[in-house]
Amino acid sequence: MRPVGIQKTKSILVSQWVAEYLAHAEAVKTCGAYKRDVRTLALFSAHAGTACDLRSVDLKMMEAWVNRRVQTVAASTVNRDLNTIRNAFNKAIEWGYLGQSPCRYLKDLRAQRLLPRYYSRDEVRQILEAAGEHRPIVELFYYTGARLSELLFLQWRDISGGNFVIKN
Numbered sequence: 001m002r003p004v005g006i007q008k009t010k011s012i013l014v015s016q017w018v019a020e021y022l023a024h025a026e027a028v029k030t031c032g033a034y035k036r037d038v039r040t041l042a043l044f045s046a047h048a049g050t051a052c053d054l055r056s057v058d059l060k061m062m063e064a065w066v067n068r069r070v071q072t073v074a075a076s077t078v079n080r081d082l083n084t085i086r087n088a089f090n091k092a093i094e095w096g097y098l099g100q101s102p103c104r105y106l107k108d109l110r111a112q113r114l115l116p117r118y119y120s121r122d123e124v125r126q127i128l129e130a131a132g133e134h135r136p137i138v139e140l141f142y143y144t145g146a147r148l149s150e151l152l153f154l155q156w157r158d159i160s161g162g163n164f165v166i167k168n
Helices: 016-030 033-048 059-069 077-095 122-130 132-144 148-152
Strands: none
Touching: 016 077, 033 059, 033 077, 059 077, 077 132, 122 132, 132 148
């Protein structure tokens, strides 16, 4: 008889778990999120070894993966990848492959927040000159600071006055 709170888990290889998780993710996630999951879990699977039993993945292996990953990408990317892996491990727990996540003590990395870079007057002049026949559109983006989606859905009723003040 097992002590209360201790549950027996099913054995599965990392490669099998990744395939099962990705089949689930493909059905419930957007195309972009699914592609990101495929990329992230392929990298993790290569690190862990596809013939590795999922139950042997531990905090030390996860930390090694993070340390290796942070050498090639930004901390914010590693954090996004960690969220993917955490979600996948949570599914592994739900499916009975793990009793707890090897990521449970793994903290997100501190992502450096950079201040936005502004174009100089000379750079703006060069951009506007290079825009050619598209200059009015580029000027509209530049002078309003609007996003593409905001300009695409802009209607005449959204503009008031001779100064072309955009409402809302």
